[in-house]
Amino acid sequence: MAETVQEMIRVRVNGGPKLVPPGLTIVQLLTEIGIDPKKVAVEQNLEIVPRSTLDSVGVNDGDSFEIVHFVGGG
């Protein structure tokens, strides 16, 4: 990314606020957070984002994401 001052956009990830640069795809958002996209499922504004489109769907100002994975359970 160029060294210009960019306007950040505001999103919510797993219930918390986060500022990210504009123009990211969801895969880039996950990478920025440090998450392996292969190990999670993503919901964007209550809609499932199919795994196959994670690298094409964009992140928009005001989006709300849920990023989940499998944990121990009965």
Added chain:
Amino acid sequence: MTLQQDIKADTWTVAGRTFTSRLIVGTGKYKSFEENAAAVEASGAEIVTVAVRRVNIADPNQPMLTDFIDPKKVTYLPNTAGCFTAEEAIRTLRLAREAGGWNLVKLEVLGEAKTLYPDMRETLRATEQLVKEGFEPMVYCVDDPIAAKQLEEAGAVAIMPLGAPIGSGLGIQNRVTIRLIVEGAKVPVLVDAGVGTASDAAVAMELGCDGVLMNTAIAEAKESVLMARAMKSAVEAGRLSYLAGRMGKRRYADPSSPLAGLI
């Protein structure tokens, strides 16, 4: 067939997937992933239940369950534990399907926190919707033969009545209703919840259940890996006992040694 062949051929099938082990184990409440993995190994389980939860954004590199229990070797059965409405459960399983890439899921919709008894109205509603969306739900339910029938009609691929409240370890409370569910069902029936010790698992299998699902009985045993092995034996023993057909009960004694030829 020999006895060995008989035992080997005794598989069960749910939604077109065939398994040899009739024990499904949960992956909650363990002290460590290592202990959890060792218990799964000792149990011989081919299916484990897992929950769907938010990734910890603050520390995304924490070890994950999948690093210790390989989803390629063991079938992950995502559950909806903690969901109290059909909508919450459906939302959770849509995410689970995307995370795992398979349709076989465990549905549970709880009615209240105190008993964790299932809310059957919501459970039935969720089952219908999930089936419409192409899921294959194995459904946790009350030990009620009518409710079980309704779930089966709605498309549940397995009926999973509780033996006793989740995590209580009280054992099978109502053998009559479990037996009635088994007799009436055309899909597999697995006791889910309530098992406390190995004999409880054997009882479930002797009632004719296709399998048993448990978590706390193993995870909270003093030696969880040893208990996992005990449960494996109990499920196998109960199953063989069911297949063998137990003797009839008598009110009084009947000597095992011949009465003839007594000195």
